[in-house]
Amino acid sequence: MPQRTLPRPICGHCDGFPTVAITTGTRTPDGQRRTITADCPACHGTDPTLPSARTHARIGA
Template identity: 75%
Template structure:
């Protein structure tokens, strides 16, 4: 049987699309568009985030 794993929350900054290709508007000599890639800095290109802990116990 497959393992049941909890779904990880999707990054709110990139909506789960951590790496995108952006055209620069320039073309190469062969007629192709020049592109650059941009990575999401919030999730470090994973598309998921780890939830913050809701409560922290302080003291005894």
């Protein structure tokens, strides 16, 4: 029997790819391509599909 899960939120601007590497077209002295990273302007590179960090609180004395 299939399990039903709730849909996870995905950023509408980056479709779940919050940080990407873009090649600049130039090469390094050892022949590799230079890349820069770019973050999504809407979610600022934080992937909304990942579970948020949980915080633990101590209740009581």
